[in-house]
Amino acid sequence: MASSGQHSVEAKFDEFEPDPTLTNDDLKPTTPSQRNLHWWEMASLWIGLVVGVPAYYLAGSLVDLGMAWWQGIATVVAANMILLVPLVLTGHPGTKYGIPFPVLARSSFGIRGAHVPTLLRALVGCGWYGIESWIGGEAIFLLLPKSIKQSPFSQSLPWLGTSPLEFACFIVFWVAQLAIVWKGMQGIRDLEKYSAPILIILTSILLIWAYVKAGGLGHMLSLSSRLSSSEFWSLFFPSLTANISFWATLALNIPDFTRYARSQTDQIIGQAGLPIFMGAFTFVGLAATSSTKVIFGHVISNPIQLLGEIGGLATTILAILGISLATITTNIAANVVAPANALVNLSPSKFTFRRGALLTALLGIAFQPWRLLKSSESFVYTWLVGYSALLGPIGGIILADYYLIRQMKLSILDLYSLSPYGAYYYSKGFNLAALAALIVGILPVIPGFLQKVGILPSASDAFVVIYNNAWFFSFFSAGLVYWILSSLRGKQNKPLTFDPLLPPAT
Numbered sequence: 001m002a003s004s005g006q007h008s009v010e011a012k013f014d015e016f017e018p019d020p021t022l023t024n025d026d027l028k029p030t031t032p033s034q035r036n037l038h039w040w041e042m043a044s045l046w047i048g049l050v051v052g053v054p055a056y057y058l059a060g061s062l063v064d065l066g067m068a069w070w071q072g073i074a075t076v077v078a079a080n081m082i083l084l085v086p087l088v089l090t091g092h093p094g095t096k097y098g099i100p101f102p103v104l105a106r107s108s109f110g111i112r113g114a115h116v117p118t119l120l121r122a123l124v125g126c127g128w129y130g131i132e133s134w135i136g137g138e139a140i141f142l143l144l145p146k147s148i149k150q151s152p153f154s155q156s157l158p159w160l161g162t163s164p165l166e167f168a169c170f171i172v173f174w175v176a177q178l179a180i181v182w183k184g185m186q187g188i189r190d191l192e193k194y195s196a197p198i199l200i201i202l203t204s205i206l207l208i209w210a211y212v213k214a215g216g217l218g219h220m221l222s223l224s225s226r227l228s229s230s231e232f233w234s235l236f237f238p239s240l241t242a243n244i245s246f247w248a249t250l251a252l253n254i255p256d257f258t259r260y261a262r263s264q265t266d267q268i269i270g271q272a273g274l275p276i277f278m279g280a281f282t283f284v285g286l287a288a289t290s291s292t293k294v295i296f297g298h299v300i301s302n303p304i305q306l307l308g309e310i311g312g313l314a315t316t317i318l319a320i321l322g323i324s325l326a327t328i329t330t331n332i333a334a335n336v337v338a339p340a341n342a343l344v345n346l347s348p349s350k351f352t353f354r355r356g357a358l359l360t361a362l363l364g365i366a367f368q369p370w371r372l373l374k375s376s377e378s379f380v381y382t383w384l385v386g387y388s389a390l391l392g393p394i395g396g397i398i399l400a401d402y403y404l405i406r407q408m409k410l411s412i413l414d415l416y417s418l419s420p421y422g423a424y425y426y427s428k429g430f431n432l433a434a435l436a437a438l439i440v441g442i443l444p445v446i447p448g449f450l451q452k453v454g455i456l457p458s459a460s461d462a463f464v465v466i467y468n469n470a471w472f473f474s475f476f477s478a479g480l481v482y483w484i485l486s487s488l489r490g491k492q493n494k495p496l497t498f499d500p501l502l503p504p505a506t
Contacts, residue, residue: 018416022111024348026341029412030098030259037260041189042270044196045257048329049250050277051199053135053303056285058246060301062239067232068225069286075236076282079243080275086251086395086475087274091267093402094255097410101253101338102345105394106415108401108482111422112429115346116438117394121252122339122360124387128249129339130364131373132331133177137170138304139323143316144169162370170370174361177328181336181357188332189260195329202322207284210291220290238385238468245388245471247274252395253338336360386449388471393441396479397434405486433485441478445470 018028062072093104101121105114141149144165148154153165160167180187211217225232254271261267285303292300292309300306307319340356351359402408414422418429426432448467451459459467466473 018413019418020349022348022416022418024344024352026344026353027100027103027348029103035095035098035260035262037189037257037262037266037270039266039270041193042257042261042267043273045189045192045333046271046274046277047196047199048192048326049247049334050274050281050330051203052132052326052330053323054131054330055246055278055281056288056303058243058282058285060285060289063286063289064299064301065235065239066226067235067239069220069290071225071232071236072286073279073282075239076243077275077279079240080247080278082240083244083247083251084271084274086399087247087254087271088268089399089403090251090395091254091258091261091271092264092408093410094258095261095264095267096408097412098259099410099412099415100256100259100341102341103415104255104402105398106424107406107410108398108431109434110426110429110431111415111418111424113426113431113435115342116435117252117398118338118342118345120390120394121249122342123363124249124391125335125339126360126363127367127369127383127387128364129331129335129360130367130369132327132335133174133361133364134170134369134373135304136173136177136324136327136331137166139307139320139327140169140173141166142304142308143320161368166370171365173324173327174365177332178358178361180328180332181361182354188337192329192333195325199322199326199329202318202326203281203284206288210284210288214291214294217287217291219294220287234468241388241469241471242384245384245391248388248391248395248471249338250334252391252398253341256337256341257333335364339363382452385467385470386452389442389445389449389467389474392471392474393438393478396441396475396477397437397482400479400483401434401486404483433489434482436485437478437482440481441474444477445474 058076062075063069067075090104093099094101097104102114102118105117109117148165151165153168154163156163180191227235258267261270288303288306289299289301292298292306296309300309303323307316307323310316310319336357339360340351340353343351343356343359344353402410411423414424417425419425424431444463444466447456447459447463448465448470450456451464452467
């Protein structure tokens, strides 16, 4: 019976004729036969995402800024436990309806208004793509002979902000990633699945090396906080926000992946390991960072620099391959899929996933990632906290719409329709309530951001507090405003109680 039911749904998908300006093969709902992602494959995706240089660098940054080792790990785990809630909640419609993030956004922002949140998410993804590609380029630079690294080409140019040689290594790695991206979503899924065990082994080797060379973990365990109680709490909350922001990007577009999950159980169990994975990798990063004080006499928080100090051709090559694999698995899944789908959603007739991915990569260069990574503070408190003000309100609005307003009931047919009578057409395709709530969520964070980047000489304490807690403030304020405005407007157009494109209940 189940087989015949599935064939019946497959036939309905074949007959599904959405508005051609709203879809192509990359945006259509996944068919039942495409929803075959097991929980362990979802967990492998997160392992591939977590094990990477930025997560390692973030852990070292917390200690570098004065936290004790256990405070740094606790901050990371607490942030990821909080973030797990919106991750699972946002993943639900992806699994239930088989739709990607740009299509889900049409429910709350409108058929045309959905371009606003998807392009904001894409903008952040482009920035991250540049950061990860720069890290991969640093790994290539490390492998170069000393004679080349000491050449005039390794001298920094003031107008560029880096050296021509390092920039060339960045471009080489940038190009290499496109080969995997060109294979589409199936290629990305295969990459994550097979890379996870390799990354676990390499991470274990790093921890063993740090333990043996430093004569145990005593030095790390003895690292105490350099902060007073008031200083700690003033650092803790922006650090918590920064750690939430680290994966707040995926908390928005996780439907791009959960739409392939076999069931809600698979997507929930597969994602439940995130706090554990982040906590474990943070521990490895802190252990390795603290061990460098004993081994080399000074702290090395950047793993690329650490590899340079270790030396040895075989060790270096193995480490380079490990860093490259870790960087690619994180970069492609986290920073290519969402921007590429956003561009496809913008113009399905002109953009395919491949073309969207190529433009994403080009914009990643424009972000000049070498400037974002110049210090712990600029990375954590300017980049991470800053963009959380863009992503927080989008998440709040989408979840308020799906759970409070729609009560988890969507009409797939209307999500792909430009009919003025469609449930998501609103005012000429734009939901003004969602756009107003988005503005309400972002505006109060701007003064604190401008003060942080030096444009404003000062900002009131209230704006500083709001900025330091940007994700929390924008998420809840925008969600609340959206819920109130939607409730005042009256009942929404009721979607179909039965959608012919939904798979049969099992």
